[in-house]
Amino acid sequence: MSQDRPVAELDPIRRLRVLARTLPGALHHAEIVLPVPPERVWAVASDLENQLPLLLSTVRSFTVTRAEGDRLRARAVGTLGQRADFEVVLRPGWCLMSSRFVVGAMAATPEGDGTRFGSLGGFRVPGARLLRPVLDALGDRAVRRFAEHPDLRA
Amino acid sequence: MTGTDSRPQVDPALVRAAQRGDPIALGDLMDLLAPYVGRICGPIARQDGPDATQETLIVVLRNIGQLRDHAALFGWVRAIAVREAVRVAARAKRLSGDPLEEVAGGADQQLATDVGDVLARLSPEHRAVLVLRDLEGVDETTAGAVLAVPPGTVRSRLHRARQSFRKVWES
Structure with a gap:
């Protein structure tokens, strides 16, 4: 039996769903299907330094300060000048970012001729549920902006 | 290969960080456990194996704070994986x-x-x-x-x- 033992795979989109239902705090989780292959989606999504300030109106800059394999350190500067250091795990189809107060993640998996793209963002602070409306608005806008990227059109 | 052979080494510090709710630690723990869970859910839930693996890891990570004896991690995960795999497969109504x-x-x-x-x-x-x-x-x-x-x-x-x-x- 062991030779033919089927192994169930947990693709990045499913990994994101697991985190969306387990991470503490308030989270916004969204998925969309884009009409381009995963490599093209990930070329845009993984360009954190250029894309995050475009997608998130609260981020002025996001700078990678250290990289070792799939582990990065980055410093984000907000539009009001506030700074936050992020731990980042970045590999094809998967990105998880965490600072003291904020968590973010992205995932991409092939679907048909296109790609299912998922995003997750939220606050780790107690009482973050109160920020839910802000979070949902930010998250929805970020996903919309991402889908409108010129490289992600069919 | 037996289940014991396929178990990866898990750093107790990683489990403790996951229990504190650290997102990176929860992600790393999920990465470590996913292949082991997939090897249990695959043969039991068959085509619904990925769903069963997902549901198992949700239960595991939600309840990781309750795990007191870190040495019992894989036995605990295995029990959840088997139950979730049977539940998901039965829910899919492929049992007749x-x-x-x-x-x-x-x-x-x-x-x-x-x-x-x-x-x-x-x-x-x-x-x-x-x-x-x-x-x-x-x-x-x-x-x-x-x-x-x-x-x-x-x-x-x-x-x-x-x-x-x-x-x-x-x-």
């Missing part, structure tokens, strides 16, 4: 009649050319017994506790499942 009878008789036996075909004809509960006893190497009492059935039921399910395999090999 007595699949063992289908294996035991009929011309379809000729089509069962590999183990995967035979496994697909067993019920999720019988597949769970095979996974626990033959692949994970747990005793009947432990298997019974995981499946919430008496050890005698584990024995009879295992006997019937193995008998089904033998009949197919010899057909």
Whole structure:
């Protein structure tokens, strides 16, 4: 039996769903299907330094300060000048970012001729549920902006 | 390969960080456990294996704070994986009649050319017994506790499942 033992795979989109239902705090989780292959989606999504300030109106800059394999350190500067250091795990189809107060993640998996793209963002602070409306608005806008990227059109 | 062989090393510091709710640690723990969970959910839930793996890891990570003895991590995860795999497979309504009878008789036996075909004809509960006893190497009492059935039921399910395999090999 062991030779033919089927192994169930947990693709990045499913990994994101697991985190969306387990991470503490308030989270916004969204998925969309884009009409381009995963490599093209990930070329845009993984360009954190250029894309995050475009997608998130609260981020002025996001700078990678250290990289070792799939582990990065980055410093984000907000539009009001506030700074936050992020731990980042970045590999094809998967990105998880965490600072003291904020968590973010992205995932991409092939679907048909296109790609299912998922995003997750939220606050780790107690009482973050109160920020839910802000979070949902930010998250929805970020996903919309991402889908409108010129490289992600069919 | 037995279940014990396939277990990765897990740093206790990683489990403690995950228990504190650290997102990176929760992600790393998920990455470490996913292949092990997939090897349990795959044979039991078959085409619903990815769903079962996802549901298992949700239960595991949500409840990781309750794990006191870190050495018990894999036994705990295994029990959740088996239960979720059986539940997800049953929910998918792919369980009908007595699949063992289908294996035991009929011309379809000729089509069962590999183990995967035979496994697909067993019920999720019988597949769970095979996974626990033959692949994970747990005793009947432990298997019974995981499946919430008496050890005698584990024995009879295992006997019937193995008998089904033998009949197919010899057909």
